[in-house]
Amino acid sequence: MRTLAGVGSTPLTGIGTARWYDSAEDLSLPDEPDPEAVDPAAERERFADARTTAREAIRLARDRAADRVGEEEATVFDAHEAFLDDPGLIDDIEAAIDEGTPAERAVDDRFGDAIVQFEGMEGRMAERADDLRDVRDRLLRVLLDVDTVDLSTLPPGTVLLAERLTPSDTASLDPDAVAGIATATGGRTSHAAIIARSLSIPAVVGVGDALRAVSDGETVLVDGEAGELVVDPDETRRAAIDDEETEVVRDRVTTADGRAVEVAANVGSEPELAPASDRGADGIGLFRTEFLFLDRESQPDEDEQYEAVTAALERFPDDRVVVRTLDVGGDKDVPYLDLPTETNPFLGRRGIRLSLGEHADLFETQLRALLRAAASDVGGDLAVMFPMVTRIKEVTDAVATVESVATDLEAEGVDHAIPELGAMIETPAAASMADALGDRLDFLSIGTNDLTQYVMAVDRENDALSEYHDPLHPAVLRTIHRTTTAAADADAWVGMCGEMAGDPALTELLVGLGLDELSMSAVTVPAVKKRVREVDVNEARELADAALACETRAEVRELLEE
């Protein structure tokens, strides 16, 4: 038995057979043959066949991704198909073949040139390099007859090992077949890790180079809670898996000394509603509305949005559903909305900034749907929150828009109600102004992924700086505390909907910091509910005070491990 340490990403445990998913660096080409020995006609046919096979695989991956994760993650495959059909690339490759170059070398050379060209550019152009690499690898795997790991059809009981997985790789996994994932790089807030969590696949990331020592076919156990990969686990370790399944708690929970803490789920698509209620979530703490807008040619109309929100309310008849108004921009693109291309999109036009500016019409339509849903008697209570708030004026403008929409609906004789209104606390500016925000709103919800990014001034996808992207840095904890204190003084309730909220190891700290509600990937709801019941509020406050007094992340971690 060997144990490799990493970072637990999906807090579940799985056991299975190791299978490496290799990137193209391992697709080495055979030595170049004498051009005279190459039969161009046969090579052209091989190339054509490879394109056919790659196209089928791309479409299959697209459909599966759309089905399992959502249209957003599926659109990347459309770009892949466009590159596969590029006439310039095809002509060049065929010309090289006609000069006596074998198909795989022609593909590798021409795609390589294009990749280098795109890598030299900024921003979105660099992403195109990733797309090209993906398409090249598909073609090379077919041409070299490399044992292709089709991620969507892995045999049951596979533990997938990879240097790194892209969001599209992860989205194409079949959660029923994949027993676990372990990657050498990556952090728990990367998009790929979040997708793995939403698919309930046990995952450990950031294992490092040691992962390379694990071979195909070995039995491995992925412990996403401890953050360990165990090779050839012993009986004790195997037996522990069966005991680990945390029981679903249907009822609302209180701490051991009686303080209520709501444990809700983050939901980003309609298929996620059922698993959220199955796992005993007390409603939805973050209902992302972006999925309604993605992969289509025009925006959804008011009725469609109304239906989607009432479907969520119906699923949680006794609970609250917190809907976030459209949060596009940053890393979330919606093609037909024609979002601005900016050198620094995370600091650009996104969230409420767009809703009060270029997308005012869209915002009004969404609010009409929401105010109508708030009056429907189908289910639980509706709450609405605004993303990416930095200024009080944004909130007063947003609230004024809500009121004017209500006036319009009144004049039209349409049933409506004004839901609870809140703001996301994702920026240092919003946290600083939390008292004033709390005065004007019913609740605040702390989005720790973005908040950590903005407080620490670090890109959450940048592996080289993953140490910075940790909400346990005292600077982030103090920002959270400032928010919870201000909310309490203003009589606003305060929730948290970042990945931090779903880590049972942090539940006591978060209760101590004063959070009323924790919202997370559905998979972690049972474990967090279990943990809440064990917490004593006074002890939790002492822990929080001690954490707030720490000066370094290491001190906070040490404190939590005691």
Add this chain to the structure above:
Amino acid sequence: MERTVMVVPEAGLHARPASKLVQTANRFDAEVSIGRADDGAGSGADNGLVPANSMLSVTGLNVAHGESVRVVADGPEAADALDAIADLLTTPVEEGEAEDGGDDE
């Protein structure tokens, strides 16, 4: 025949608008090429023009919102192709047009 238009979509000739352009160029019986308007003189035999039916070439131009592009078309449907492309490049948000080559089986 040719036409010079300013690229209105704010995303410029990037991911989605670029693939729209490629699709549109492929729809007509015409050879369509595109390039920056101010690259016209002295940048080699192709005058800075690239084939509009190539995703790689079109996105590689890296044309931003507000830049002018020269579109050149040749063939039986050249006029229609130019109309459709000019229309696409001067419309801030593409609407409708749900076609994707009819490959949904």
